[in-house]
Amino acid sequence: MGWSYRKSMKFGPFRLNLSRRGMGHSWGNRLFRVTRGADGRRTVSVNLPGGFHWRKTRSTR
Structure with missing residues (x-):
């Protein structure tokens, strides 16, 4: 199993991951909730x- 990293910052109803x-x-x-991931998925x-x-x-395609 590899290492991973995740940090989340909250600014009212907006969240940055x-x-x-x-x-x-x-x-x-x-x-x-509407989310857009690092890979572009919505x-x-x-x-x-x-x-x-x-x-x-x-997906992005």
Whole structure:
């Protein structure tokens, strides 16, 4: 198993994520969040009370 690195900084509803692969960012709250990863993938997440959630990921291609 190799070493990894991850650091997350929060600025209100905006979060900046640093990792060995690069930099990503996300914004939103517990119910709705939009994320862009270091590899360029975009993810939209919706979390509802009671454990229900929906997530859609789109690749860069």
